[in-house]
Amino acid sequence: MTLSQLQYLVALDTHRHFGDAAAACNVTQPTLSGQLRRLEDELDVELIDRSHQPVVPTAAGESIVNEAREVLAARDRLATTAAEVKDRVTGTLRLGMLPTLSPYLLPLVLPSLETAYPEVSLVLREWPTTEILDALRTDALDAALIATDEAGPGLHDRILFTEPFVGYVAPSHRLADRESLGPTALSIEDLWLLSEGHCFRDQVLQVCGRAPSAPQAAAQFESGSLETLVRLVRTSGGMTLLPRLATHHMPEAERATFVVPFADPPPTRNVRFVTRRRHKQRLTDAVVETLCDALPETVVLA
Structure with a gap:
């Protein structure tokens, strides 16, 4: 049994596709498939239900996957501890x-992080809140930035900063x-919205005094991108709400023409760091630390 075999097993559980798992591990599909067969032979148990599409772990495989995640996490901790002993980040x-x-925060943070910590590598995933939390619980992510209440x-989570909304x-x-x-x-009838599943959409509806589950008064276009909503306002009129970093x-x-602040106290969202x-x-x-140092004065550090 090798760490690579455990990594392949975890990748297959994450992606539920041999080709995608192999690509994530930077190996060929035959290599990944063959190593998983060897792991099954060594353990004398079937780990993967290959008859199911997409492929899924067997009942025994689910237990082994959980243990594999623990082993790989321990490996990462050992490497981090060794680096800390050498006083390196x-x-x-x-x-x-x-x-x-991410589109507004990363351009502020990445240049400073690359300069201050050249040996640090970020693997970034842009997902909705529910997918982020699921990935944290399965150790597919180490940490995340979310904007829900908890x-x-x-x-484990802590508030990093509070970000006001603007029109x-x-x-x-x-x-x-x-x-x-x-x-x-504000009127929900002339407000461009994000599509369902985005926590910012729910927060905007709450600002307007409407529950996220309440039916809309009329059919409206909804987008998965704030940038699309901005373009719609510019070309078709109406308005939308944005987190302040989106205007930075x-x-x-453009800010002078389109951006209108809220009267004090403005609606806000708390951005949390979660592990x-x-x-x-x-x-x-x-x-x-690098992220907080890079933030503009338009947000409030916790």
Whole structure:
């Protein structure tokens, strides 16, 4: 039994496809398949139900997969501990981020991280909250940035910063001339929204005084991308709400024309750093410190 075989097994459980698992492990599909056959022969138990599509672990395989994740996590801890003894910050951090956060935060953070910690490697995954939390619980991620009220049982989280919302309003919109917005002035009927499954959508609906599960008054276009909503406002009118970091990269002329702040106190979201295990502590501390140092003054550090 080898660590590589355990890595292949975990990858197959994660991707549920031999080709995708092999690509994730940077080996050929025959190599991965053959090594898993050898592992099954050595353990004398069938680990994978190959008749099922997509492939899934057998009942025995699920137990072995969980143990394999523990072994691989222990391997990573050993490597991190060895690096810390040498007073080095090194290693790989598998980090999940929300689609409403990563396009705006990563350009601020990555250059500083690469300069300060050249031996640190980030493996980044942009997923919705539910997928991020599932990946943390199965050790497919080491850490994540989310924006829900709490991460849930079995996970450790802390608030890193609080981010206000702003309006992104077409010049033709009835609220375009306002110096500031108030929640009571908003109307869900002329607000472009993210599609269901995005926590920012639920937060916007709550700002408007509507429960996420409440039926809409009329059919509306919904998008999975904030950038698509911005383009819709620019080309078709209406308005949308954005987290403040989404405006950081905009030219000053665009902010002056389209961005309208909320009156104090504005609606906000808390961005949390979440882990399942307390490992890779020095590595996660370095990433968090660099991230917080790179944040603009438009957000409030915890």
